[in-house]
Amino acid sequence: MVDDDRELCELVREYLKPDGLHVELEHDGDVGLFRAQSGAFELVILDVMLPNRNGLDVLSHLRRVSVVPVIMLTARGDEDDRIKGLELGADDYLPKPFNPRELLARVRSVLRRQEQRVGEAGVAPLTVALGDLTVCASAMRATRDGEPLTLTAAEVGLLEVLLQTAGRPVTRDELAERVLGRPLAAMDRSIDVHMSNLRRKLGPHPGGSERIRAIRGVGYLYTALGEPT
Known part of the structure; x- marks a missing residue:
């Protein structure tokens, strides 16, 4: 998860933990991009407003080297950011403030689709x-x-x-x-x-x-x- 709101990051990490999800946190756009393109993660939760490099720029650079699923976090009512994120290749978005339960549902959905692809690839x-x-x-x-x-x-x-x-x-x-x-x-x-x-x-x-x-x-x-x- 790449978001400069440290309190929110910790809340999300604790909320997703009981579901067996391990969440690593970054709070800076440049560092977040470096970590996200490492290939070590199944999913990236990415905020738009970040220090040093905004989330849309992170996503643009990430999509040049990786197809890792991305859920964008955008300000409620900011239609431009949501559309821009999807145009750049985000798989889904969630406006802030959000209910952690809704984020968990989005994460489960994305990971389930990934697991289905892996499972299908394992057979024919x-x-x-x-x-x-x-x-x-x-x-x-x-x-x-x-x-x-x-x-x-x-x-x-x-x-x-x-x-x-x-x-x-x-x-x-x-x-x-x-x-x-x-x-x-x-x-x-x-x-x-x-x-x-x-x-x-x-x-x-x-x-x-x-x-x-x-x-x-x-x-x-x-x-x-x-x-x-």
């Missing part, structure tokens, strides 16, 4: 392929025309669901439950921001037709190649 990796795309969520791997795509855990999860449901709309609520492991709150744009990043990284179908279509008031649809948009 499930690869979903459609057109020029392939995705293997258990291995956190996706390719386009055989070339690796740099996607976050949330983006890999979204792509897997979209390919599995190609040709039919998937609601935002279903995407949130299957990918984030939680229901969407009112005014929660997490899925929309993750999807915007994914659409940008994938680009259109070969030939230029729209690959992922937003269905107003519903959710998203992965289109068949050549389907009119």
Whole structure:
């Protein structure tokens, strides 16, 4: 956990301990980045407001070298920071002040998805392929025309669901439950921001037709190649 509020850090550490979670604490952006990119942690809880290097800058640098899941802590009502964090590759966010129970639920959800991927990887990796795309969520791997795509855990999860449901709309609520492991709150744009990043990284179908279509008031649809948009 990287947060300059030492009292909050200790509270979170003590609250997560009974769940078998060991939490290491840093209170500085530069040191937090150094520790986070070491590969020694399953999850990073990252505050936006930090001394020396703010959390968004930490996340930007971290995503260049690591896909470790990140939960951002943002000021309540600061929509810009939340959207920016998701655009930079955060897996989820939680506005301050928060109930430690809610943080624990988010942490459990992220770690559960990671454990499922590891468990699946231990048996037979499930690869979903459609057109020029392939995705293997258990291995956190996706390719386009055989070339690796740099996607976050949330983006890999979204792509897997979209390919599995190609040709039919998937609601935002279903995407949130299957990918984030939680229901969407009112005014929660997490899925929309993750999807915007994914659409940008994938680009259109070969030939230029729209690959992922937003269905107003519903959710998203992965289109068949050549389907009119």
